[in-house]
Every structure is written in structure tokens, then in C-alpha cells.
Amino acid sequence: MIILENVNKSFKNVKVLNNLNISFEDKKITVVIGRSGEGKSVMLKHIVGLLRPDSGRVLFNDIDLNAINKKELNELRKKFGMVFQDGALFDSINIFENVAFPLRQHLKLSEGDIIKKVMSGLNDVGLSGIESKMPAELSGGMRKRVAVARAMILEPETVLFDEPTTGLDPIMSDVINNLIISTQKHFKYTGIIISHDIEGAYKTADTIAMLYEGAIIEKGDAEKFKTSDNPVVRQFVTGSMNGPIVI
Amino acid sequence: MDFILRYFERIGLFVLYIINELGSLIIYLWNCILSIFRYSVNLNNLFDQMSFIGMGSFYIVGLTGLFTGMVLSLQSYYAARIVGVTYMIGPTIALSMTRELGPVLTALMITARCGSSMASEIGTMKISEQVDALEVMAVDPFYFLSVPRIIASMIMLPIMSIVTSLIGIFGGYVVYKFFLGLNGTVFVDMIYKYIKLSDIYNGLIKAVFFGIILATISTFKGFEASGGSKGVGRVTTQAVVLSSIYILFADYILTSILF
Numbered sequence A: 001m002i003i004l005e006n007v008n009k010s011f012k013n014v015k016v017l018n019n020l021n022i023s024f025e026d027k028k029i030t031v032v033i034g035r036s037g038e039g040k041s042v043m044l045k046h047i048v049g050l051l052r053p054d055s056g057r058v059l060f061n062d063i064d065l066n067a068i069n070k071k072e073l074n075e076l077r078k079k080f081g082m083v084f085q086d087g088a089l090f091d092s093i094n095i096f097e098n099v100a101f102p103l104r105q106h107l108k109l110s111e112g113d114i115i116k117k118v119m120s121g122l123n124d125v126g127l128s129g130i131e132s133k134m135p136a137e138l139s140g141g142m143r144k145r146v147a148v149a150r151a152m153i154l155e156p157e158t159v160l161f162d163e164p165t166t167g168l169d170p171i172m173s174d175v176i177n178n179l180i181i182s183t184q185k186h187f188k189y190t191g192i193i194i195s196h197d198i199e200g201a202y203k204t205a206d207t208i209a210m211l212y213e214g215a216i217i218e219k220g221d222a223e224k225f226k227t228s229d230n231p232v233v234r235q236f237v238t239g240s241m242n243g244p245i246v247i
Numbered sequence B: 001m002d003f004i005l006r007y008f009e010r011i012g013l014f015v016l017y018i019i020n021e022l023g024s025l026i027i028y029l030w031n032c033i034l035s036i037f038r039y040s041v042n043l044n045n046l047f048d049q050m051s052f053i054g055m056g057s058f059y060i061v062g063l064t065g066l067f068t069g070m071v072l073s074l075q076s077y078y079a080a081r082i083v084g085v086t087y088m089i090g091p092t093i094a095l096s097m098t099r100e101l102g103p104v105l106t107a108l109m110i111t112a113r114c115g116s117s118m119a120s121e122i123g124t125m126k127i128s129e130q131v132d133a134l135e136v137m138a139v140d141p142f143y144f145l146s147v148p149r150i151i152a153s154m155i156m157l158p159i160m161s162i163v164t165s166l167i168g169i170f171g172g173y174v175v176y177k178f179f180l181g182l183n184g185t186v187f188v189d190m191i192y193k194y195i196k197l198s199d200i201y202n203g204l205i206k207a208v209f210f211g212i213i214l215a216t217i218s219t220f221k222g223f224e225a226s227g228g229s230k231g232v233g234r235v236t237t238q239a240v241v242l243s244s245i246y247i248l249f250a251d252y253i254l255t256s257i258l259f
């Protein structure tokens, strides 16, 4: 169980997370939605200890991420996979090596096993035959999919996706959503997905949470969101210009 | 009057900045050393960096040595001719190259060539979240990015410094024999007579320190990058300037200790 407890975070004088409380259930998929610039990526970075809260706690199975040392944190991080919003592929090595990177760092596999795993990982995201290309030679959506393959290659206990389907065509979005669902069934990870894609969220999520003004204003299953009477949530899920959220 | 004061104030601030950085640098270097013990060294990365710093810098470092030696030969000829000691030109060149110019010029050229690219590479990785990605994958960025560069630089600097010195002495010899028309055998014999082994290895000790300094500062600055391409440019400039200053400063300190 991952729990964020009264987390506050400001950058300079801008308050981004405002007493944020949220928990993510084990072996379930939670989709976090919210407006652009609301602090979703910042929240995700707190979960892997890339950012530290100004106050409050981030708990992973009752371990406070900010109370442990670097070595312990690294041990914990081996259980995580993360898809960064912009992919964050290593731009000096090719696609194959990018996906193989976690395997080479943490497992002692034969070259044959590495090739087999990487090829099947890339195949799952619909990218066979591009192994020898460099990240700069791919489209944005292709890079995103490579990042998904890289994050899942070690079959981690927890996978964090920062907008895995943004920038993909509708068909590819569906492929990725299905991949998330099927792999989740297969190796039962805890999934935390940030998404702007409401339909995709309804499809993939066990739980949906909405971040608004630095805190969670609604949390529940798809049905709850479809029928929510919170005007902010309604405006967001229907994608309307008119409502309590002022631009 | 006012602008003179402001000028001194600037100098003061600059000195403070240099000293300020020293503290963070030492902590950073310490962390890098700790990570060597924690994870050992990634040999592939190390060899990549060694070939980048060594083989890659061969021409620039060789040219620097060649012209320096040639100029030294000419310049010392004008002075030596007056008092009739042109036979001392060889040892003069050899001593200046091994003790001083070899290590320092090599370090400055490699700072310009490799230090700048270390800072900008790591800086770019920082702002594009590749450093964050490393961390999330439980790979210590210091271990993965800094340590191979620092060790490679520490190993390659003395080697490249020998290259510079040898080519410099060769350049001096060519000018001595073919342009000035003096006796080449004297040049070589006098070098053997006046140069001690300690001149050579003290120069190499300097080079080791310069290697550590330039790679430590350059990688450290890379991690400080923030805010886009301008940020990367800024830390790259800082890396080169700060490395150069520290190299010259360390040169003085080491010279006064070693010789």
C-alpha cells in the first residue's frame, strides 16, 4: 500500500500539493486525473522519492520514504517501474539498450535471455524492428511506448505511468490501455496512472482519483465518476468550458 | 572612485564564489568515492571514457605540445645566445615541459575538450529527466555518470601529459636542429644530463590531480543544470572556467610542495 499523508509541496511561493492525502491499493490500478499543471507529475515524483515533501509523509508498505537512507531507498526503487511524462529515454544509447538497461543493471542474464525479453517487451508495445534506432529518430508516441516497455521489463511490483497514452493515436492508446490491463492481470502489479484520457481511465481503472487545487476531491470507481454530483468533477469529465473551474 | 570600489567588490565576490564551490565539491567527490566502494566501477563506461579522453584528445594535445616546444626552442635561443649557453636549450625545454607545461597545458586543453562535454552531457541528461530515470531505476547517477569520468580522467591525464611533453621536446629538437642549425646530439645529451626522474614523476603527480579536478568539477556542474538549454550552456561555461582556475591554483600549490 502506498500512502501519501498530509503532503505539502511548494516551489518557490507556489503551493502545488496542499495537504494531499491519498492511498493506492496493492495490486490494483488507480488512475489519477486532474488539470494540466495541477501537480500530478509532482505527486508521482514524491512516490519514488525524487521529490521530498515540505511536510507530510510518503509511505510505502509502512516505510517512510524520507526516513530511510540512500541504500534502502535504492532497494525499494528496484520494486518500481516508471514511465516519465516525456519518456526520459537515454538519448546516447539505442532503443534496444534502453529497454535492456534495467535488466543489465539488476539481473545477471545471458545475452540470449536479454534479447528475448527486450524483443518481446518491444513487441508488446507494437514496436518491433526499431531496436537499433536512437531515441531521437523516433516519434514522440513511439518514445512513449519504448518508455512503457522499459518500465515494465523487470516486472516490478509497482508501475507508475505519467500519461502513458498522451500523444498516441486512438488505436495505439487502446493498445497501451489493453497492455496495462493484461500485464496487470499477468503479474499483478500496483499501477498508478496519470491520464487525461477519461474513457481510457474508465476502462483501465479499478479506482479513479481526481486531483484539484493540490488535494484529492473525488475518489471511487468509474461509476462514481460518471454520476458524480461534484460540479468540478462533472465539468472535468464532460470536458466543458463552463463550470466552477475558471480558466 | 566608486567604480573602482565596485570593481574590487566584484573580485571579492568572485573569490568568495570560488571558495564557496570548494565545499560542495569536496562533499560531491566524497560521495563519488563512497559510491565506488558501494557498487565498484562499471568497466565498460570506464573504457569508453578513457578512449574519449585519451585517444580522442590525441591530436589537440599533440599539436599543443608541438607548437609549445617549437616556440620554447626559439624563445630560449634568443636568451641563451646572448650568454653563449645554447647547449642549455634542450634541458630548458625538457624541464619546462615535464615539470610544468606538459601537465598544465594538457589539463587545460582536456578541460576545454572533455570537461565541457562532460558538463553538457550530464546537464542535458539532468534537464531531460534522464538522471531522474537513472535514480528511479535504482542506479546511482554518481556511480554511473561521475565515477567512470573521474577515474578515466585521473588515469589518462598523466598519459596525455607524457605525450604532450614528448612531442613538445621533439618540436623543440626539430627547431633546434633544422631551423637554428645547432648540434642535435648536444640537445639530447644535455637533456639526459640535467633531467632527473623526479622531474618527470612530479609532473605526473600534478597531472593526476588535474585529472581529478577537471572531471570532478565538470561532472558536478553538469548535475547543477536546470531550466533548459540556457541552463546547460551556463553550467558548461562554469565547468570550464572553474576547472581552469582550480587547475592553475592547484598547480601553484603542488609546485610549492613537490619541487
Ligand SMILES: Nc1ncnc2c1ncn2[C@@H]1O[C@H](COP(=O)(O)OP(=O)(O)OP(=O)(O)O)[C@@H](O)[C@H]1O
Pocket: A011, A012, A014, A016, A034, A035, A036, A037, A038, A039, A040, A041, A042, A043, A085
Ligand atoms: N522542478 C520544479 N520547479 C518549479 N516548479 C515546478 C517544478 N516541477 C513542477 N513545478 C510546478 O508545479 C506545478 C505542477 O506541475 P506538474 O508537472 O506536476 O503538473 P501536471 O499535473 O503533471 O500537469 P500536466 O498534466 O500538464 O503534466 C506546475 O505549476 C509547475 O510549474
Ligand SMILES: [Mg+2]
Pocket: A040, A041, A042, A085, A162
Ligand atoms: Mg505532468
